[in-house]
Amino acid sequence: MDLNNYTDFVHTGPGTAAGRFMRKFWQPLYVANDLAPGTAKPVRIMSEDFTLYRGQSGKPYLIDFRCAHRQTQLSAGWIEDDCIRCFYHGWKYDGSGQCVEIPGEQESLAEQVKIRSYPVQEYLGLIFVYIGEGEPPAMPRYPECEGPGILDALSKGIWPCNYFSQLDNAGDPIHIPYTHREARRRVGIETPVRRMIPEETEYGIKYTTTTANGDKIVRHFFMPNIIQLITNLRHDGIFLDDSPSGGAIMPRLVWQVPIDDQNFVAFVVTYIPLTGEKAKKFHALRREIQHKDGIAPQEVGNAILAGKLRMTDVVTSDVYKLIQIEDYVAQVGQGATPDHTKDRLCRNDIAIVLLRKIWERELRALVENRPLKVWSTSDGFNMMAQI
Numbered sequence: 001m002d003l004n005n006y007t008d009f010v011h012t013g014p015g016t017a018a019g020r021f022m023r024k025f026w027q028p029l030y031v032a033n034d035l036a037p038g039t040a041k042p043v044r045i046m047s048e049d050f051t052l053y054r055g056q057s058g059k060p061y062l063i064d065f066r067c068a069h070r071q072t073q074l075s076a077g078w079i080e081d082d083c084i085r086c087f088y089h090g091w092k093y094d095g096s097g098q099c100v101e102i103p104g105e106q107e108s109l110a111e112q113v114k115i116r117s118y119p120v121q122e123y124l125g126l127i128f129v130y131i132g133e134g135e136p137p138a139m140p141r142y143p144e145c146e147g148p149g150i151l152d153a154l155s156k157g158i159w160p161c162n163y164f165s166q167l168d169n170a171g172d173p174i175h176i177p178y179t180h181r182e183a184r185r186r187v188g189i190e191t192p193v194r195r196m197i198p199e200e201t202e203y204g205i206k207y208t209t210t211t212a213n214g215d216k217i218v219r220h221f222f223m224p225n226i227i228q229l230i231t232n233l234r235h236d237g238i239f240l241d242d243s244p245s246g247g248a249i250m251p252r253l254v255w256q257v258p259i260d261d262q263n264f265v266a267f268v269v270t271y272i273p274l275t276g277e278k279a280k281k282f283h284a285l286r287r288e289i290q291h292k293d294g295i296a297p298q299e300v301g302n303a304i305l306a307g308k309l310r311m312t313d314v315v316t317s318d319v320y321k322l323i324q325i326e327d328y329v330a331q332v333g334q335g336a337t338p339d340h341t342k343d344r345l346c347r348n349d350i351a352i353v354l355l356r357k358i359w360e361r362e363l364r365a366l367v368e369n370r371p372l373k374v375w376s377t378s379d380g381f382n383m384m385a386q387i
Contacts, residue, residue, distance in 0.1 A: 029052060183319050
């Protein structure tokens, strides 16, 4: 593999051009509520393995995957206060990676042992990490997802395909009438073919699509791997009232994070501006939908790709889950690590072309040691734009 190939976006392992670029940004690694105090988890991001643990104080830490002694996996050990003790011989490390105790040895030996640790922050219900070199940049803020209401943070689970297939999908309105035909039919949403106008911004790309009747729909893409859109309860199959939105318009952020070059995980944060009785009704309706079926999108998607099911055969009242299945089939169906040199792009792929040109420009500057564009986040978005 050519580590300096600035046209290679799909490989993000250590030393690759895309991997070096992605490591310049904070990335979500775990859903915060899924990591209880006193627990440790093995985690993998961009083909590197780490140990994520939450101390008894509630603070999360990220350190090397293995103990410095005999290379045993640290996540199998015990959490003691805000330290982790190795399962094999009891070497104990604090959250900075400093060894603080080696049973049976002098204290001075532990002082000489330190493994790597990495900056960690919790925000919007997710645990973010910075695994790049040097001081991390400031954590981006997304004020449209802050405020009173419900903050829903989740992981879609592992998809066995490359993260860039999902990034390409973000600026592809032509797929919606076809890939999501069944989901939109079930909630009574018509989807005419749309015309796309993408433009580079200070934060990434603004996608503006216009339907046949003149309606404009806006999405945003934050470099390097975040999709921002405005959705609504009706789109997710929940109806608090009879309004076109189903009762609430909701900003949603989706991070596509490489686990390695053949797998990625999507972290989704949705801000639902509901409080009081409306919030209680929302939770009740969602529990009802989730209780009706326990299907796993990956399992159903694999059955469709194997020819055992058709999309019309899928039985679920959870429309958002059906949308995940539809995207899974389209993207996993491209293969684990697509060779994009074989793509035959056309006029409708204008946004995909722009995205790839931006990535190529930034990776080339990185490889040639030239300054990269400084990306920022917007102060807010048009909350009336709907997908």
